[in-house]
Ligand SMILES: Nc1ncnc2c1ncn2[C@@H]1O[C@H](COP(=O)(O)OP(=O)(O)OP(=O)(O)O)[C@@H](O)[C@H]1O
């Protein structure tokens with residue numbers, strides 16, 4: 001390459017948008033409900049750049065959780081492609097999907113989804129259960145303690161979920177989602193069960209983790225206040241996506 005060509009290539013690289021982490025092409029998802037076919041996603045085309053914070057809004061039954069399941073490799077589309085990085089989730093077997101979920105994706109579910117009989121620390125450690133990359137018990141304990149410290153719960157390691165406030169339980173859920181250093185954080189209504197002050201606290205925490213870790217974050221929310229804090233807002237209705 002000549003010097004001019006090198007400069008042009010470098011400039012092109014600097015101005016190019018970040019490469020997409022997700023690319024969805026003509027994604028359709030239908031469920032068979034007894035004799036009725038339910039169309040949950042209908043021809044979705046979507047590209048999400050790495051490092052973006054995206055909010056998904058829309059009416060109940062619009063397909064938001066279904067879309068999140070596709071992004072999270074929890075399920076495959078009925079037709080179309082969902083690529084994460086270079087891999088097409090639609091074409092992968094169960095083992096490969098399990099591996100993607102274990103290494104690349106952190107989930108935060110509505111209603112916290114913590115195991116009630118385990119302490120905060122044990123709940124976070126449970127993220128490593130069945131993990132392919134075998135860490136020692138001490139390493140798992142160390143990383144889980146660090147993750148809880150990062151979300152401000154260093155003093156609550158031995159509390160059961162019932163001994164924590166709603167906001168604290170959601171912090172445990174976020175620590176559990178992030179303890180394995182995923183590239184992507186997917187959250188379904190992360191503030192749905194929280195009051196306004198706690199909602200603010202949890203969004204600030206998610207934003208900090210997003211920035212510090214360079215995560216790609218997708219948040220499903222009914223709450224416009226939450227959605228407005230995202231870089232990009234999508235509306236999902238009757239299985240179809242549009243930008244807001
Ligand atoms: N496992 C399933 N079997 C059959 N139908 C399903 C299944 N999961 C979802 N559906 C249907 O697919 C459509 C989309 O559902 P989805 O859960 O994605 O909506 P949503 O936008 O997340 O709604 P909400 O805001 O109430 O959580 C709905 O009509 C729903 O009834």
Ligand SMILES: [Mg+2]
Nearest residue numbers: 064065066188
């Ligand atoms: Mg839902």
